[in-house]
Amino acid sequence: MLLSMTGIDKSFSGVQVLVAAGLEIEPGEVMALVGQNGAGKSTLIKILTGAYRRDAGSIVFNGGEVDFSSPAESQAAGIATIYQEINLAPHRSVAENIFLAREPRRFGLVDRRALRAGARAVLERFKLDIDVERPLEDFGTATRQMVAIARGVTQNARLVIMDEPTSSLDEREVAVLFDTVRTLKADGVATIFISHRLDELYAICDRVTIMRDGRTVAVSPMRDIGKLQLVRAMLGKELTAFTASQRGGGEAGGTPFLDVSHLTSGLRVRDVTLAVGRGEIAGLAGLLGSGRTETARLIYAADRKDAGSVRVDGAERHYAGPADAIADGIGFVSEDRKVEGIVPDMSVRENMTLAVLPRLIRQGVVDQAEQQRIVESYVKALGIKCASPEQPIRELSGGNQQKVLLARWLCMNPRLLIVDEPTRGIDVGAKAEILKLIRGLADEGLSVLMISSELEELIAAADHVTVLSDGRSVDRFAAGELSEDRLMAAMAHQDDEAA
Amino acid sequence: MTTLDTAKPAEAPSPRRATLVWVSRYGTFVAFLALILFNLAVTPNFVSLQTLNVNLTQVATIVIVATGMTLVIATGGIDLSVGSLMAIAGALAPMVFLGTIVPIASPVLAVALAFVVPVAVAGALGWFNGVLITRYSIQPIVATLVLFIAGRGIAQVLTNGNLQVFRNEAFQFIALGRVFGIPAQVVIMAVVVAAAAFLIRRTGLGRQIIAVGGNEEAARLAGIPSVRVKRLVYTISGLLAGVAGLIVVARNSASDANLVGLGMELDAIAAVAVGGTLLTGGRANILGTLLGACVIQLVRYTLLANGVPDAAALIVKAGLIVAAVFIQQRAERG
Numbered sequence: 001m002l003l004s005m006t007g008i009d010k011s012f013s014g015v016q017v018l019v020a021a022g023l024e025i026e027p028g029e030v031m032a033l034v035g036q037n038g039a040g041k042s043t044l045i046k047i048l049t050g051a052y053r054r055d056a057g058s059i060v061f062n063g064g065e066v067d068f069s070s071p072a073e074s075q076a077a078g079i080a081t082i083y084q085e086i087n088l089a090p091h092r093s094v095a096e097n098i099f100l101a102r103e104p105r106r107f108g109l110v111d112r113r114a115l116r117a118g119a120r121a122v123l124e125r126f127k128l129d130i131d132v133e134r135p136l137e138d139f140g141t142a143t144r145q146m147v148a149i150a151r152g153v154t155q156n157a158r159l160v161i162m163d164e165p166t167s168s169l170d171e172r173e174v175a176v177l178f179d180t181v182r183t184l185k186a187d188g189v190a191t192i193f194i195s196h197r198l199d200e201l202y203a204i205c206d207r208v209t210i211m212r213d214g215r216t217v218a219v220s221p222m223r224d225i226g227k228l229q230l231v232r233a234m235l236g237k238e239l240t241a242f243t244a245s246q247r248g249g250g251e252a253g254g255t256p257f258l259d260v261s262h263l264t265s266g267l268r269v270r271d272v273t274l275a276v277g278r279g280e281i282a283g284l285a286g287l288l289g290s291g292r293t294e295t296a297r298l299i300y301a302a303d304r305k306d307a308g309s310v311r312v313d314g315a316e317r318h319y320a321g322p323a324d325a326i327a328d329g330i331g332f333v334s335e336d337r338k339v340e341g342i343v344p345d346m347s348v349r350e351n352m353t354l355a356v357l358p359r360l361i362r363q364g365v366v367d368q369a370e371q372q373r374i375v376e377s378y379v380k381a382l383g384i385k386c387a388s389p390e391q392p393i394r395e396l397s398g399g400n401q402q403k404v405l406l407a408r409w410l411c412m413n414p415r416l417l418i419v420d421e422p423t424r425g426i427d428v429g430a431k432a433e434i435l436k437l438i439r440g441l442a443d444e445g446l447s448v449l450m451i452s453s454e455l456e457e458l459i460a461a462a463d464h465v466t467v468l469s470d471g472r473s474v475d476r477f478a479a480g481e482l483s484e485d486r487l488m489a490a491m492a493h494q495d496d497e498a499a
Numbered sequence: 500m501t502t503l504d505t506a507k508p509a510e511a512p513s514p515r516r517a518t519l520v521w522v523s524r525y526g527t528f529v530a531f532l533a534l535i536l537f538n539l540a541v542t543p544n545f546v547s548l549q550t551l552n553v554n555l556t557q558v559a560t561i562v563i564v565a566t567g568m569t570l571v572i573a574t575g576g577i578d579l580s581v582g583s584l585m586a587i588a589g590a591l592a593p594m595v596f597l598g599t600i601v602p603i604a605s606p607v608l609a610v611a612l613a614f615v616v617p618v619a620v621a622g623a624l625g626w627f628n629g630v631l632i633t634r635y636s637i638q639p640i641v642a643t644l645v646l647f648i649a650g651r652g653i654a655q656v657l658t659n660g661n662l663q664v665f666r667n668e669a670f671q672f673i674a675l676g677r678v679f680g681i682p683a684q685v686v687i688m689a690v691v692v693a694a695a696a697f698l699i700r701r702t703g704l705g706r707q708i709i710a711v712g713g714n715e716e717a718a719r720l721a722g723i724p725s726v727r728v729k730r731l732v733y734t735i736s737g738l739l740a741g742v743a744g745l746i747v748v749a750r751n752s753a754s755d756a757n758l759v760g761l762g763m764e765l766d767a768i769a770a771v772a773v774g775g776t777l778l779t780g781g782r783a784n785i786l787g788t789l790l791g792a793c794v795i796q797l798v799r800y801t802l803l804a805n806g807v808p809d810a811a812a813l814i815v816k817a818g819l820i821v822a823a824v825f826i827q828q829r830a831e832r833g
Contacts, residue, residue: 302720326722340720343713345781354710354721361703368701408721 001060002027002190003048003159008057010043010214017043019214020057025159028188030181032201032222034234035211036288036453041194044211045161049074049081062158080152081161088148090137095119097136098151122150126180142173146180153189160184161192166200167289170267178204196289197470198227198492212236227492228485231287235455235488255314256280257447258416260299263308268294270471272308274449276416281438281448283462285455287491291471292451293335296418299449300332301325312416326355331409335420335451337398341405344394348386349375351393352407359412378407382437399430406437417441420451435461455484469493523830527774527790527823534797542804550800552682556674556750558796559688560585560743562789564763565770566695567736569788572771573699574712574732575780576632576639581740581767583650584624585760588617588744590654593663593754596670610669618741624650625737629730643733647764654756663754674749684746691739696785705783708732712780769795769816773823795819 003025010018018040025031035041046052048059050068059066061077068074071081088097095115096103104114119132128146136144145165152160162181166174181191181204193205201208202222210218210233218225218233225233256275263272269291276282286292297303299310301319309316312328319325322332334340342351353360353371360367360374375389382403386396393401402422409417419438423431439461442448452458458465459482467475467490475490522529538545564581571578594600596613603609624646631642676683699705710718711725719725740760748754768778774791776784798819799812 300720322720323722323724332720334720339714340716343710343717343781345713346710350706350710354706354718354723357703357706357723364703365701366703366706 001025002029002062004058004060005044005048006058008044008047008059009055010040010047010052011055017214018047018054020216021211021214022057022216023048023192023209024219025190025192027158027190028185029207030185030191030193030205032205032208033192033194033211034196034201034208034230036234039211039234040214041211042163043214045081045163045192045194049079049161075155078156078158079161080149080155080157080159081163082145082148082152082165083163088136088144088151091135093133094123094130094136094139094147095132097147098122098132098154100151102155118154119150122154123147125153126150126183140173142169142176145169145177149180149184153184153187157189159190159192161194163194164196164289165193166195166197174200196287198230198287201230202227210234228489231488231492235453235484257313258282258299258449259311260295261309261311263295263298263310264306265294265298265303266306268471269298269305272468272471272473274466274473274476276447276449277463278447279442279445280463281442281450281461283458283465284449284451284468285453285458285465285487285491286468288453289470290468290491292468293420294471295468296332296420296449296451299325300330300418302332326412329412329415331355331412331414331417333402333405333409333417333419333422335424337401337405342393342401345392347390348379348384348393348396348404349389352378352389352404352411355408356411374411378411382407383433397430399434402430402434406434410441414446416447416449418449418451421453422450423452423454423457431457455487458482458487459484467491467493519826519830523775523826526826527787527794530819531790531794531797534794534801538797538801538804542801545804552685554793554796554800555685555688556682557800558792559682559684560746561763561766561770561796562688562792563691563739563743563746564736565767565774565788565792566691566785567732567739568764568767569771569774569776569783569785570695570699570708570732571639571736572712572768572776572778573708573780573783574729575715576729576732577643577768577778578625578628578733578736579640579643579764580624580628580646580650581736581743582760582763583647583654584621584737584740585744585747585763586651586654586756587624587657588621588741589748589754589759590657590663590756591617591620592670592745592748593665593667594657596667597663597665606669610667613667613670614673614745617745618738621741621744622734622738625740626730626734628737629733632733633726633729651756654759658754658756660756663748664752665754666752671749671752674746684750687742687746691742692785692789699783699785704728704731709781709783712782714781766792766795769820772820775823775827777827778824791823 001024003023005023008018008021009016021040021044023044033041043052047054050070050073066077068077089100098119099115103110104118105111116132123130123132126146128143130139130143136147149160165177169177184191195201205222207219207221208225208230209216210230212234217236256277258276260275261273263269272291272295274282274284284292284295294303298305301321301324311317317328343354349371352375356374357366360371379386379389384403385400393404422434422438435457438448438450450462462479464476464478465482465487466473467487469491474493477486544550568578568581592613595616596609598609603612628643628646631637631645632639673683673687678686699708707723707728710723711728715725744759747759770792771788772778773794774784774787776782776787795816798815802812802815803809
């Protein structure tokens with residue numbers, strides 16, 4: 001056994017994110033590590049590399065108990081981590097990067113000849129023939145990753161951790177990366193492979209460790225577990241926070257309010273077609289990395305689309321940016337509240353009225369009476385718990401922040417509301433409240449596009465669900481046909497033929 | 500794990516933190532009062548209209564420029580070009596009313612243009628800063644460095660490096676004139692500060708400035724035209740630098756492109772920092788900036804009036820900035 005992590009506990013400010021989690025790896029093994037956002041994968045990895053300290057549990061690596069207190073220590077012990085955002089120096093040469101901070105020296109100076117020769121030798125093993133004196137930034141992501149891996153190998157790494165290594169690679173580059181992993185394997189170096197693309201796991205990994213809600217829920221050889229089984233273990237069952245009940249649904253037939261066809265942008269969104277009728281809640285499902293959020297951002301014009309059409313209310317739209325989409329009656333509650341939602345230092349009042357601000361201005365001056373009226377009515381209607389509307393929003397709980405952000409759009413009287421993971425990171429009670437709220441709004445005629453990774457949530461709230469897989473809309477289910485099994489089967493589907 | 504819901508319970512801040520928060524909020528004001536009390540006790544002839552006027556006229560240009568700087572810093576930017584823009588405005592004004600560029604027959608028109616043209620040019624250059632920053636995504640410190648360097652060069656080329664000496668009562672009213680006994684430049688300063696404070700507190704634009712500085716991506720997704728907002732604050736900063744440039748040359752009856760506004764960018768940033776506006780953006784404390792400039796000015800005056808040389812005053816100024824930033828950071832972190 002190369003690595004054995006057992007009984008790992010970890011809490012952040014009172015919230016337990018790892019509960020007796022474990023991970024075991026044999027020498028030369030390629031282990032897949034999978035789980036939803038928030039399942040605890042990255043925390044577990046950060047504890048292994050010494051970026052975080054564990055609260056409890058033991059780690060045995062290479063035959064001895066270890067307790068790394070920094071990434072540098074784990075690196076010295078033989079664990080190399082290749083991050084999504086590669087942490088190398090882009091302006092330095094390939095050779096310099098491989099030996100960064102460990103340059104071969106001669107008479108106290110860097111021995112450039114030995115540096116070049118060493119770099120060439122190690123890259124040769126990965127069948128990579130490049131000019132090692134060119135700056136790293138001249139090369140593509142795949143090559144940079146391989147340089148990072150080569151750097152790990154020269155440090156005598158016994159274990160290489162790859163966190164979403166293929167997320168920005170095209171198919172040819174993925175093949176090159178896989179060759180590299182096989183070379184490592186042949187040398188007896190083990191790999192932890194974190195990816196959301198199921199096909200890749202089956203192509204390269206020996207075993208899979210599945211995490212959910214901070215626990216290790218399953219470990220299995222890749223060949224003994226079907227895709228559907230794997231997805232089911234990943235998503236699992238949560239306590240139902242709300243009761244499913246059939247809604248009246250929107251108008252069937254007629255032109256849909258939002259009609260998106262063959263939307264394309266980069267590698268993440270390859271071909272998405274979906275529609276939202278008036279007063280309907282349309283669900284958008286898919287695994288992490290399937291292009292859900294990216295699709296929403298394209299509709300909202302937060303990013304630019306490469307191709308495809310977005311029709312709103314029957315006419316094709318070419319929004320130049322979010323402001324145009326907003327003017328057309330679209331609102332967007334983004335997934336990451338902290339980064340894209342709240343302005344932390346501003347008050348609840350100002351956060352709530354950020355989008356509606358232009359309508360509150362009389363001769364350039366904010367109509368504070370009207371602003372106050374809006375804020376008071378929504379604080380009451382949504383049951384937002386805050387000391388006063390003047391409290392900075394950062395001091396509110398996640399659920400209450402989310403309600404403020406919902407109110408930001410509701411006070412605009414939108415025609416279409418896009419909500420991306422509306423219940424992420426908020427407690428069970430608040431989840432039910434927010435879903436109830438969204439359903440109530442749809443009953444009043446608001447069209448809603450709801451992205452969620454919680455299937456129960458989609459089944460309970462949505463009138464129909466479009467499933468994305470690897471940037472393509474692969475299936476669509478009407479309310480009557482919705483079941484977790486069907487959704488999971490569609491999400492696990494990967495478009496092999498088209499790829 | 501980016502989505503941890505770390506709902507903070509409303510815990511009572513520690514007494515140490517509470518003190519720091521109090522100091523960061525009212526420290527500048529306390530320092531200001533302390534300086535006045537100190538001067539009342541020590542400095543001879545401190546209580547006189549003349550002392551007040553000397554200090555106010557000296558601080559007026561810094562406050563005017565620092566007000567624009569506060570708006571820029573509130574969006575998370577910085578404007579290093581203000582001193583050079585002052586030099587350009589200061590070089591242009593005498594050229595206009597002396598008829599160096601085009602002879603203007605009507606003296607009224609000449610003076611009117613001498614006010615409008617230089618300020619408009621400085622505003623346009625400020626807008627240019629904004630375009631560099633928004634269209635080409637150049638960091639503000641680098642983008643405004645362009646005009647910081649080139650601006651003074653432009654001013655010197657305009658004047659062939661010559662000192663322009665002049666006497667024009669109508670033009671010099673902005674520096675030497677008085678309105679109800681108050682120096683005109685102090686009146687301008689007061690108007691600028693009041694307008695900016697109103698802008699930040701009450702207008703939609705003001706709130707947009709703060710939102711862009713507080714979380715630009717969130718602001719953009721909420722439909723705020725962050726590009727336009729940023730260009731506007733740099734334009735305002737340029738306009739105010741232009742006004743300050745006119746006051747300086749009017750006060751001196753001379754325009755020296757080498758000296759007008761020299762080091763002003765740093766004085767303005769210092770006033771903003773001491774005044775309690777975070778340099779990371781998302782807040783704007785206009786009255787704080789006014790107080791910050793007054794504190795710096797008063798420290799300098801106190802030292803000079805008591806026989807300490809100007810060079811030493813610079814060291815004290817630096818110490819003030821360090822203290823202000825230190826207190827702010829500690830109060831933030833808790």
